[in-house]
Amino acid sequence: MTASPLLQAIGITKCYGDFLANDGIDLDLFPHEIHALLGENGAGKSTLVKVIYGLIQPTAGELQWMGRKVALSGPAEARALGIGMVFQHFSLFENLTVAENVALALDAREGFSAMSARLAQVSRDYGLPLDPKREVWRLSVGERQRIEIVRMLMQNPKLLILDEPTAVLTPQEADQLFVVLERLKSEGRAVLYISHKLEEVKRLCDTATILRAGKKVATCDPRRETAASLARMMVGADIGEVKAASGRAATIPRLVINDLSLEPDDPHGVQLKGVSAEVRGGEILGIAGVAGNGQDELFSALSGERRSLHSDDVIIDGNAAGFLTVTERRRLGAAFVPEERLGHGTAPRMKLSENALLTGHAASGMVKRGFVNKPATLAAVDNTTKVFDVRKAKRDPEAVSLSGGNLQKFVVGREILREPGVLVVSQPTWGVDAGAAATIRQALLDLSSRGTAILVISQDLDELAEIADRIAVMFHGTLSAPLDAMAATREKLGLLMGGSNVGQAAAAPQEKSHAVGA
Amino acid sequence: MRLVLEKRAERSALIAIASPLIAIALTLITMAALFAILGKNPITALGVYFIAPLTDLYSLEEIAVKATPLVMIGVGLSLCYIANVWNIGAEGQFTIGAVAGSWLAVTTNGTGAGYWVLPAMLLLGALGGALYALIPALCKVRFGASEILTSLMLVYVADLFMDYLVRGPWRDPHGLNFPTTADFDPNATVPTLIEGSRLHAGAIVALILVMLATVLLGRTIKGFEIRVVGAAPKAARFAGFNANQLVVFTFLVSGALAGLAGIIEVAGPIGHLQPGISPGYGFTAIIVAFLGRLNPVGILIAGLFLALTFIGGEGAQISLKVPLDLTKVFQGILLFYVLACDSMIVNRIRLISPLQRVADGTA
Numbered sequence: 001m002t003a004s005p006l007l008q009a010i011g012i013t014k015c016y017g018d019f020l021a022n023d024g025i026d027l028d029l030f031p032h033e034i035h036a037l038l039g040e041n042g043a044g045k046s047t048l049v050k051v052i053y054g055l056i057q058p059t060a061g062e063l064q065w066m067g068r069k070v071a072l073s074g075p076a077e078a079r080a081l082g083i084g085m086v087f088q089h090f091s092l093f094e095n096l097t098v099a100e101n102v103a104l105a106l107d108a109r110e111g112f113s114a115m116s117a118r119l120a121q122v123s124r125d126y127g128l129p130l131d132p133k134r135e136v137w138r139l140s141v142g143e144r145q146r147i148e149i150v151r152m153l154m155q156n157p158k159l160l161i162l163d164e165p166t167a168v169l170t171p172q173e174a175d176q177l178f179v180v181l182e183r184l185k186s187e188g189r190a191v192l193y194i195s196h197k198l199e200e201v202k203r204l205c206d207t208a209t210i211l212r213a214g215k216k217v218a219t220c221d222p223r224r225e226t227a228a229s230l231a232r233m234m235v236g237a238d239i240g241e242v243k244a245a246s247g248r249a250a251t252i253p254r255l256v257i258n259d260l261s262l263e264p265d266d267p268h269g270v271q272l273k274g275v276s277a278e279v280r281g282g283e284i285l286g287i288a289g290v291a292g293n294g295q296d297e298l299f300s301a302l303s304g305e306r307r308s309l310h311s312d313d314v315i316i317d318g319n320a321a322g323f324l325t326v327t328e329r330r331r332l333g334a335a336f337v338p339e340e341r342l343g344h345g346t347a348p349r350m351k352l353s354e355n356a357l358l359t360g361h362a363a364s365g366m367v368k369r370g371f372v373n374k375p376a377t378l379a380a381v382d383n384t385t386k387v388f389d390v391r392k393a394k395r396d397p398e399a400v401s402l403s404g405g406n407l408q409k410f411v412v413g414r415e416i417l418r419e420p421g422v423l424v425v426s427q428p429t430w431g432v433d434a435g436a437a438a439t440i441r442q443a444l445l446d447l448s449s450r451g452t453a454i455l456v457i458s459q460d461l462d463e464l465a466e467i468a469d470r471i472a473v474m475f476h477g478t479l480s481a482p483l484d485a486m487a488a489t490r491e492k493l494g495l496l497m498g499g500s501n502v503g504q505a506a507a508a509p510q511e512k513s514h515a516v517g518a
Numbered sequence: 519m520r521l522v523l524e525k526r527a528e529r530s531a532l533i534a535i536a537s538p539l540i541a542i543a544l545t546l547i548t549m550a551a552l553f554a555i556l557g558k559n560p561i562t563a564l565g566v567y568f569i570a571p572l573t574d575l576y577s578l579e580e581i582a583v584k585a586t587p588l589v590m591i592g593v594g595l596s597l598c599y600i601a602n603v604w605n606i607g608a609e610g611q612f613t614i615g616a617v618a619g620s621w622l623a624v625t626t627n628g629t630g631a632g633y634w635v636l637p638a639m640l641l642l643g644a645l646g647g648a649l650y651a652l653i654p655a656l657c658k659v660r661f662g663a664s665e666i667l668t669s670l671m672l673v674y675v676a677d678l679f680m681d682y683l684v685r686g687p688w689r690d691p692h693g694l695n696f697p698t699t700a701d702f703d704p705n706a707t708v709p710t711l712i713e714g715s716r717l718h719a720g721a722i723v724a725l726i727l728v729m730l731a732t733v734l735l736g737r738t739i740k741g742f743e744i745r746v747v748g749a750a751p752k753a754a755r756f757a758g759f760n761a762n763q764l765v766v767f768t769f770l771v772s773g774a775l776a777g778l779a780g781i782i783e784v785a786g787p788i789g790h791l792q793p794g795i796s797p798g799y800g801f802t803a804i805i806v807a808f809l810g811r812l813n814p815v816g817i818l819i820a821g822l823f824l825a826l827t828f829i830g831g832e833g834a835q836i837s838l839k840v841p842l843d844l845t846k847v848f849q850g851i852l853l854f855y856v857l858a859c860d861s862m863i864v865n866r867i868r869l870i871s872p873l874q875r876v877a878d879g880t881a
Contacts, residue, residue: 303756304758305755305756325758326755326756326757326758327757327758330758336756338756340752343750343752343753344752344753344756345753345756346750346753347746347749347750347753347754348749348750349749349750349864350745350746350749350750354742354745354746357739357742358746358753358756358757359756359757361739361742361757361758362758367739370738370739370740371737371738371739372737372738372739372742
């Protein structure tokens with residue numbers, strides 16, 4: 001390891017009111033190093049990274065860049081120093097081409113054609129193939145991430161920050177990314193790598209800094225640790241293992257999807273093509289797949305946010321539900337948890353009690369003769385809080401003020417406590433800390449043991465392996481035949497996620513299958 | 519030095535209450551400067567505008583008379599704006615409501631029809647306003663036409679339609695050729711509350727509407743639906759609420775209230791249909807709705823305040839010799855400050871001093 005650090009963060013502290021998001025954190029980043037930043041949600045990883053990238057200013061502490069004190073008042077200054085960042089959520093304009101998107105982010109000093117040529121050069125050099133003339137909406141999520149990475153590399157940064165980059169990738173795509181990161185490291189750059197996936201960190205990273213509740217817990221060599229010891233440092237205690245209740249047996253089909261086809265409702269959406277599946281009571285069916293292969297469309301077709309073309313495309317407990325509204329489907333005993341907890345699953349600036357009413361108004365005695373029964377909505381909040389250990393500052397705060405994990409526990413708990421017969425849940429633990437994720441997965445298993453049919457859409461293969469009985473894969477709007485969870489190896493699933501082995505794949509546009517398969 | 523607007527973690531309850539007051543204070547300062555530029559003593563001028571009307575009974579009654587339509591329309595508009603539906607055409611719905619109700623008054627004029635006339639007129643007025651508001655609502659739901667444009671443009675259609683009626687078929691034959699209908703019969707007139715005053719029963723109707731709206735928004739599932747559709751459209755769809763139905767609903771309700779205000783105005787203080795029945799109530803009510811924080815009780819207070827500006831403006835025209843249009847300037851500045859201050863509820867301003875910059879940093 002080289003002697004002098006590229007970037008030193010010394011005693012970084014950031015307060016929001018009384019809340020210490022970062023509490024005296026020291027971090028040294030060296031050239032030729034991939035440095036993992038580990039921690040539960042709300043541990044302060046994002047805050048620290050935003051300080052380093054100049055997005056927020058620390059309350060106390062300082063940054064030293066190559067031994068010299070710097071104060072960054074914005075990302076532009078960070079970029080000027082040589083710090084680049086790829087965010088978890090991409091900032092790309094779907095209707096523009098790859099080159100146009102890159103041009104927008106770079107200083108406009110070089111001409112467009114020169115820039116395009118350099119873009120092609122950089123993407124070729126690093127084995128990140130991209131067609132500069134292609135519009136972004138035609139690209140897979142993995143390719144969109146490549147744009148972000150290439151865009152960052154074109155600024156020739158000395159320090160690269162990546163926020164959970166593999167969350168949206170297939171295992172094969174993630175492997176490709178690791179090759180690129182190794183190469184960047186060998187060129188003498190420093191990489192700060194934020195991830196929840198401990199196995200990945202052990203495999204890739206030279207150093208790991210672990211944060212908990214805003215404080216630095218340890219800096220260690222992840223290769224000398226086990227996944228369990230890393231998790232222990234993150235959580236501060238052993239995580240309870242998720243255990244399937246014994247005697248869980250699949251009964252009759254409670255949710256049936258019959259050859260469901262649906263045109264996308266926006267031009268960048270995915271067309272559903274003949275999706276069929278059957279979920280029996282007491283069973284959990286997992287739907288794997290790279291984001292953007294029709295999972296969102298499938299969710300809205302199941303929830304009733306979009307109506308089907310035939311009433312028996314979706315059957316809930318024996319009732320043809322394809323033409324029914326969300327509310328009518330809920331009255332049949334179905335419950336839904338969308339992927340996006342803020343803005344879709346909840347109204348961010350409304351109180352939890354109002355958000356309980358959001359899905360509870362259909363049934364559960366919250367509305368009488370058009371009037372809202374406020375005590376009943378508050379009782380639902382209290383009940384969810386108690387059963388799912390939702391941590392919050394007051395009894396009935398706005399949804400937006402909860403941390404991601406706690407809000408997710410609320411959103412999932414809100415539906416589970418209604419004891420639904422059918423539950424459709426999308427990304428149940430996306431961006432949620434390990435403790436909350438274990439709680440949620442356990443609750444799903446317990447619910448299924450009480451006879452509920454559960455369909456889980458998830459990009460997290462480990463999660464599906466943990467809770468699903470059978471796993472099917474979505475690709476380009478088609479759904480593969482489900483594999484028994486025991487038989488569903490990462491390799492098999494990875495191939496299906498990349499589009500091979502799927503009979504209908506041939507029907508997909510040539511360019512798209514190439515795009516994702518690349 | 520650089521100003522940055524950043525999101526607050528939780529909305530500020532303090533600013534939510536203080537925002538209208540800050541906006542009014544800033545407006546007064548700006549107006550004082552404007553008076554100074556016009557060569558008037560700012561203190562005297564503001565006194566004429568805001569203090570003088572509060573000192574005699576006639577002006578106080580007149581404030582209540584002017585506030586009545588403002589509050590009625592403002593309450594309806596607030597439902598639209600909470601749901602993110604932009605009805606800008608209340609002025610037109612007001613006019614059509616006045617026309618629809620007046621039709622019965624004109625038809626029964628001098629026939630000695632009974633007590634049923636006034637209630638029927640009010641019903642027709644509300645119905646007329648609602649149906650007129652249905653046009654932009656359906657254009658939006660069916661064709662995706664911007665309701666901001668369509669509702670605004672229909673204001674001028676309504677104005678000219680009424681103009682045609684009072685100059686043509688409905689003109690009072692004994693009216694010395696003035697463009698006006700005959701004075702309405704007593705059975706077609708809104709009764710006054712105090713003998714000899716212009717304060718009429720419409721004020722009571724406005725108060726009842728404020729109470730009904732408070733209950734609707736705070737206690738009913740419909741009110742919740744209105745709030746969710748406006749605050750988080752995707753969550754509203756997930757809740758099973760239909761945004762298109764709500765566009766129609768809020769337009770119908772706000773149109774009905776504007777129409778009701780219109781017919782009460784002509785059947786009350788004015789007593790006949792004529793051009794210029796509104797000094798811009800439908801537009802001023804937009805300011806009332808926002809100044810009142812889209813809250814029914816707030817709208818009641820804001821309605822009284824803006825009524826004060828109408829009365830004060832008339833007083834200023836007489837005693838200061840400033841144009842009446844200054845009232846509109848005042849109202850425009852007020853809306854501007856209200857919206858600016860409201861953005862401080864969920865955001866805050868932070869100053870970044872140049873000292874924090876790195877030497878070679880780019881701006």
